[in-house]
Amino acid sequence: MKIKLLNRGDNSLKFEISETTPVFVNSLRRVIMQKIPILSMTSVDFIDNTSALYDEIIAHRLGLLPLVFDSKKFVLTSDCKCEGKGCSSCQVKFVLKKKGPCIVYAKDMKSTDPAVKCVDGDVVIVKLLDGQALDLEGTATIGFAENHAKWQSAIVGYSLYPVLKIDKKQLKDAKVCIDSCPLGLITADLKLKDPYSCNLCGSCSEACPPGVVTIEGDSSRVIFNIESVSGLSPDVIVREAKDILASHVGEFEEALKKELK
Ligand SMILES: [Zn+2]
Numbered sequence: 001m002k003i004k005l006l007n008r009g010d011n012s013l014k015f016e017i018s019e020t021t022p023v024f025v026n027s028l029r030r031v032i033m034q035k036i037p038i039l040s041m042t043s044v045d046f047i048d049n050t051s052a053l054y055d056e057i058i059a060h061r062l063g064l065l066p067l068v069f070d071s072k073k074f075v076l077t078s079d080c081k082c083e084g085k086g087c088s089s090c091q092v093k094f095v096l097k098k099k100g101p102c103i104v105y106a107k108d109m110k111s112t113d114p115a116v117k118c119v120d121g122d123v124v125i126v127k128l129l130d131g132q133a134l135d136l137e138g139t140a141t142i143g144f145a146e147n148h149a150k151w152q153s154a155i156v157g158y159s160l161y162p163v164l165k166i167d168k169k170q171l172k173d174a175k176v177c178i179d180s181c182p183l184g185l186i187t188a189d190l191k192l193k194d195p196y197s198c199n200l201c202g203s204c205s206e207a208c209p210p211g212v213v214t215i216e217g218d219s220s221r222v223i224f225n226i227e228s229v230s231g232l233s234p235d236v237i238v239r240e241a242k243d244i245l246a247s248h249v250g251e252f253e254e255a256l257k258k259e260l261k
Pocket residue numbers: 077080081082083084085086087088089090091
């Protein structure tokens with residue numbers, strides 16, 4: 001198996017995995033979608049809320065704010081040494097106290113752990129008019145996207161590497177083939193100039209006589225796309241997904257040893 005980095009954005013990663021199968025890549029995708037531990041607000045205690053929004057709406061907004069956190073530092077409350085009571089290893093408290101007139105931003109929340117903060121501090125939580133106030137205490141804990149979307153680590157998907165085959169002897173009008181690609185990826189000498197941008201739409205194949213032009217995905221070469229929607233970087237998410245997959249294989253190996261001696 002080989003990996004080739006194609007693009008690295010601020011919050012995204014695109015790479016090609018070759019000598020693999022869609023089955024393996026899909027396992028990686030599903031782990032990233034559902035199994036990465038993420039820190040998010042799980043409960044909010046309101047001391048005062050005279051804003052125009054109900055407590056529930058504000059609590060919902062706080063729950064959906066992505067938080068920057070150290071993935072090695074925090075554990076699930078149920079697995080923590082505090083036995084579910086709540087401590088600095090399994091939860092972070094936030095305090096928010098504002099009086100109107102003002103706009104309350106995500107950055108106004110003060111955390112008990114200086115390393116934990118909102119990814120985007122400029123997200124508006126609520127607008128307070130003169131005489132209105134908001135005073136609350138929130139608790140963030142680790143969870144998984146399989147239980148709630150607020151714990152989702154990233155948006156992730158993959159596509160197969162395109163293979164364009166053209167029967168040049170049968171192709172009467174090359175211009176039709178070249179012009180058929182909506183992304184303009186077919187060159188004058190009938191090759192794909194940027195295969196990683198092709199989305200296998202099949203327009204080239206449809207525009208030409210049946211069987212003359214075919215475009216298919218190579219299932220041993222997969223283009224993997226990941227865009228983080230949490231406080232973890234795409235690199236950290238992919239590495240954690242690898243560890244989780246490896247631990248599942250380890251569990252399977254142990255179970256096999258016990259049952260098939
Ligand atoms: Zn704890």
